[in-house]
Amino acid sequence: MNTEWRVEEENSDKEDTDSxxxxxxxxxxxxxxxxxxxxxxxxxxxxxxxxxxxxxDEHERLQESSKALLE
Structure with a gap:
């Protein structure tokens, strides 16, 4: 296991517990x-x-792009 990830994970667990x-x-x-x-x-x-x-939002953007391409 990556040590950076483990330290980050332990710190986030501590923050969750504290809150x-x-x-x-x-x-x-x-x-x-x-x-x-x-x-x-x-x-x-x-x-x-x-x-x-x-x-x-991405779906809406893609629909608008496809409409523009069809015109």
Whole structure:
């Protein structure tokens, strides 16, 4: 495994854990792992929405280009 990737991965895990600790105190009914899971799922959902928007934009651009070529 690439050491740079491992260090980067460990740092991002630490940042996720640090930010999730604040959420843990406000959600007393949930266990810590489920809170972390929910936070990570929110990040994944946000990333997916950005990707989906870029894909829609690219699709629209390609449709406009193909219309221009057909004219």
């Amino acid at each position: 999730d600790m604040g959420a843990a105190s406000s959600d007393e009914g949930k266990d810590f792992s489920s809170i972390i899971f929910e936070e990570r799922m929110k990040h994944i959902k946000d990333d997916f929405e950005v990707f989906a928007q870029r894909l829609r």
